[in-house]
Amino acid sequence: xxxxxxxxxxxxxxxxxxxxxxxxxxxxxxxxxxxxxxxxxxxxxxxxxxxxxxxxxxxxxxxxxxxxxxxxxxxxxxxxxxxxxxxxxxxxxxxxxxxxxxxxxxxxxxxxxxxxxxxxxxxxxxxxxxxxxxxxxxxxxxxxxxxxxxxxxxxxxxxxxxxxxxxxxxxxxxxxxxxxxxxxxxxxxxxxxxxxxxxxxxxxxxxxxxxxxxxxxxxxxxxxxxxx
Numbered sequence: 001x002x003x004x005x006x007x008x009x010x011x012x013x014x015x016x017x018x019x020x021x022x023x024x025x026x027x028x029x030x031x032x033x034x035x036x037x038x039x040x041x042x043x044x045x046x047x048x049x050x051x052x053x054x055x056x057x058x059x060x061x062x063x064x065x066x067x068x069x070x071x072x073x074x075x076x077x078x079x080x081x082x083x084x085x086x087x088x089x090x091x092x093x094x095x096x097x098x099x100x101x102x103x104x105x106x107x108x109x110x111x112x113x114x115x116x117x118x119x120x121x122x123x124x125x126x127x128x129x130x131x132x133x134x135x136x137x138x139x140x141x142x143x144x145x146x147x148x149x150x151x152x153x154x155x156x157x158x159x160x161x162x163x164x165x166x167x168x169x170x171x172x173x174x175x176x177x178x179x180x181x182x183x184x185x186x187x188x189x190x191x192x193x194x195x196x197x198x199x200x201x202x203x204x205x206x207x208x209x210x211x212x213x214x215x216x217x218x219x220x221x222x223x224x225x226x227x228x
């Protein structure tokens with residue numbers, strides 16, 4: 001087996017061993033900056049079909065190049081107003097909604113023949129200035145109410161990134177905070193079923209804390225090579 005196949009198989013086994021109420025978290029293979037050949041291999045060898053992209057142009061290009069495969073594309077990068085059309089046309093999921101303007105643009109630009117865009121609200125659970133996301137429950141509820149009024153969006157849950165630290169208790173506390181926000185929203189009738197949290201370095205903690213989606217890139221595809 002290739003390393004990609006080995007890693008996806010290993011992660012899936014771990015997901016199966018750490019279920020939440022009998023449910024297994026989904027693996028989103030983060031394919032940003034990696035070539036389409038790596039995505040094709042992951043699909044051919046393991047039937048991995050959910051892939052995460054951070055950059056709208058790269059997302060659109062890969063969707064076009066791999067349009068013959070039944071893949072599910074997740075946009076997990078920072079949203080820019082001038083790029084929402086590319087996201088609305090090419091993604092099935094958006095994990096990083098943080099404001100009403102972007103939500104309205106995505107809804108208005110979603111092609112009529114496609115299903116509503118499945119969206120998550122990004123929450124800044126690490127409270128780091130460098131990270132995006134809403135900061136408290138009041139902000140989350142306010143945006144959630146607005147999203148529910150938009151015809152071409154379907155609010156499914158929350159997304160968060162924990163601090164880049166070796167302190168496992170801090171990481172788990174942050175993930176548990178996101179889970180708590182989900183529970184409080186559901187108590188108000190929002191019916192959210194997704195928690196996108198956990199990456200290559202902390203996904204086991206995320207699963208333990210109730211993640212339904214984990215986002216893993218370098219652990220599957222190898223270290224990224226960024227072009228300057």
